[in-house]
Amino acid sequence: MSKTRILIGIAIAVLFQTAVLAQMVWGQITLLNSPTEVVLKTTPIDPRDIFRGDYVILNYEISAFDGNKIPIADSLESGDEAYVLLSTQGSTAKALKVLDTAPDDLGQDQAVIRGRVNYVLRDEVTTTSADCDDCTSMFISYPIDSYFVPEGTGTELEQYRDERALGVIVALNEEGDAAIKGLMIEGQKIYDEPLF
Amino acid sequence: MWPTSYAKRVASDLEAWVEKGWVSADNASNILASLDKEDAPSKLPVVITVLGAVLIGFSAMAFVAANWAEMSKGLRLGMLAVAMWSAYGTAAVLHLRNQVAFTEAAFVVGVALFGANIMLIGQMYHLPEDFPAGLLAWSLGGLVTAWAVQSRAALAATQLLLMGWTMAVISEGNIHLMYLVPWTAAALLAFRLDWGPAKHLALIGLIVWLLGNAPNLAENLGWGPIELLTVLSSLFGIIWLVGIAGEERQQPFTRALQGYAAITLLVMFWLGHVVDDGFEEGAGYLIPVLSVVVLLGASVLAFARTKSLAPQDVIAFAAFPVGILLSGALTTSDGDVPLILTAPLLLALCVWLVTLGTKLHNRFLINLGFAAFGGEALYLYLETFGTLLDTAAFFAIGGILLIAGGFVWERLRRRATAAQAEATS
Structure with missing residues (x-):
């Protein structure tokens, strides 16, 4: 050449x-930079990535769903994209329903987050053999399941696993895309993610 | 081959050729003298340089393990960009100074740093762990670089990354057709650069892709392992025949095609005769049997159109998928495989491979036949005697058998390869 x-x-x-x-x-x-911001309750687990350093896996409260408590769209199957409608009232966001498409309009104090169905069980009888109206159980994972932390601090965060006192501040857009903005412990912001 | 080992080999061969009277003593001395004088460019510095470049790339990736949380994101992004640009800037300077090997190394560093930057930005912004997407972005960066600067090293690195990408997608249970797009772009560049290792990597990449997708495809079709292995062995039998026909027509790279097809067929047969899943209830025989018929047809056609094949070769090619089918059909519901029938067939096919290699003057096939025969013999020994004797006796007898078998087998192999070498000289 x-x-x-x-x-x-x-x-x-x-x-x-x-x-x-x-x-x-x-x-x-x-x-x-999205104006919508919610806090999601989570339980961290502390693994380590040989190339990417220390991080915690975030296991969100809004990952596991029980059809008896939250309405779940019938058409959802494993591997499908799912949209979880959230209520942003209160200190942490609560799931209202699981949808198969993004809602056209969001009400006041509502947000939506997009995830992927890991598995769905539609047994007619629960594991405790008790009858139920809708025995669907579902696990959804979100593209915000890793949080990288300074080396050695992963285990510190892990101690909050059982107490469920850890909250993740998440920015959401109208399509349900999510990005982590920071971490909170017992209402106090402990990590704040600068843009640059 | 390294120059020193080449010189040693020539010296030893010359000694034998002088004894046989093929080469005069004077000519032998002249040849040896020319080897001493020859300043053959060694590949070692190039290989070491490129390996060094790979290590630098890995060190960049591992850099995140260090605590760099004190720096602002802007500073980190700046560092990443400057490091990557510097690698390409260095490549430009080295190219202008005609330092070909170091230029190639700098390109590899650039591609490696691009991958490291993808990971580091993912870490900075807490992006989800998405290996397939990350590997795709990395591979595309490598492919664009390889094409833009016509770099062999960047191309080889890209081909490996593409294999990693397709395996990552396949491991998630998907059938991955998109791989063929960048694979084709990489293969075209390999032929454009006319570089052997990249051509081999292209072929290996295609085989990896085919074999990787096969289990997911079989699951979708409701096939068990035996049906899958039968169809795959028919396919690779056809590829092998294409290689033989192509070699007769002096098509490039057809010998390598035969080698990879032969290895894959042997592995398929070996798996077929050890897997303890027979045909599943209600399994479809049609496509596996059809695949055997197609292979048989291709063998007959190759026999008719080429000078290299004999009737027994047609039978041997078909024996690979037929043997697998037979193994599946005769495997009992308890999982007892009919080794007593299929193992002798595999050993016979290994012997046939040696004869075919001798006939085609293909040393690789001869060696492969001997190696496969030895491997199967070892497997049978472990499977049969290992269950009968206590551990000490097992290893003692095994050791004696291995030494004796290895000695006899090596003599036979040397004889066969020497005969082949004589035939070609």
């Missing part, structure tokens, strides 16, 4: 790779 051609090639490679990285950052920043 001629010298000019390889220099042009290098410029193309650099521009393409930089554009991919910039798009990743821009997408998250746009989401973090």
Whole structure:
């Protein structure tokens, strides 16, 4: 290859790779700037990623659903995208219903978060053999299940697992996309995520 | 081959050739002298340099393990961008100085840092762990670089990343067709650069993709392992025949095609004769049997159109999927496999492989046949005697058998490869 051609090639490679990285950052920043913000209760587990450092896996209260308590869309199957309608009244968000499409209009004090159905059980009898009207149980995972923390602090957060005192501040847009903005313990903000 | 080992090999061969009178002593001395003088460019520095580049890439990824929480995100992003741009800037400078090997190494560092940056940005903004998406973005970055700068090392790294991507998607239970798009782009570049290792990686990538998708496809079709292995072995039998026909027509890369197909077929047969799942209740025989018929047809066609194949070769090609079908049909509901029938068939196929390799002057097939025969013999020994004798006797007898068997087998292998070498010289 001629010298000019390889220099042009290098410029193309650099521009393409930089554009991919910039798009990743821009997408998250746009989401973090969303005006809708909720706090989700969670229980952290402390694993470690050899390449990405210390992080906690966040197991949200709004991940497990019981059809007897929360209405669940009948059409949802494992692997489907699910939309959980949330009430933002109170200190932490509560699930109102599980939908198979994003709601057209959100009421006041409502937000929606998009997840994916991990599994759904539609047994007619519960594991305790008690009768129930809707025995559907469902587990939904969200794309905000990892939170990277400074090295060594993962185990500190894990102690709040049993107390369910940990809250995650989440920014949401109208399509249900979510991004983590920070962490709260017993109502106190302990980590705040700056945009830059 | 490294220059030093090549020189040693030539020296030893020359000694034998002088004794046989094929080469005069004077000519032998001249050849050896030319080897001493020859300043053959060693590949070792290139390999070491590229490996060093890979290590730098890994160190960047592991950098996140260190505590960098004190820095602002903006500073971190700046560091990541500058590191990546520096790698490509260094590549440009090295290229202008005609440092080809180091330029290639710098491209690998650039691609590695791009991957590291994807992970680090994911960490900074708490993006979900999505290996397939991350590997796809990384692979595309590598592919664009490889095409833009026509880099061999970046291409090889990209081909490996693409394999990682497809396996990540497949491991989630999906049938992954999209892989073929970037795979084709990478394979085209491998042929454009006319670089052997990348061509091999392209072929390996295709085989990995085919074999990786096969279990998910079989599950969708309601096939058990035997049906799947039968169809796959028919497919790879056809690929092998295409390789033989192509080699006769002096098509490039057809010998490698035969080698990979032969390895895959042997592995398929071995799995087929050890798997303890017979045909499942209500299993469809139709497609597996049809696949055998297609292979048989292809073998007959190859026999008619090529000079290399004999009638027994047609039978041997078909024997691979037929043997697997037979194994499945005869496996009892308790999971007892009919080794007494299928193991001798596999051993016979290994011997046939040696004869085919000799006929085709293909040393790789000869060695593969011997290695597979030895491996199967070892497997049978472990399966049969291992259950009868106590541990000490088992290992003692096994050791004696291995040494004796290895000695005899190596002599046979050397004879076969020497005969093949004589035939080609």
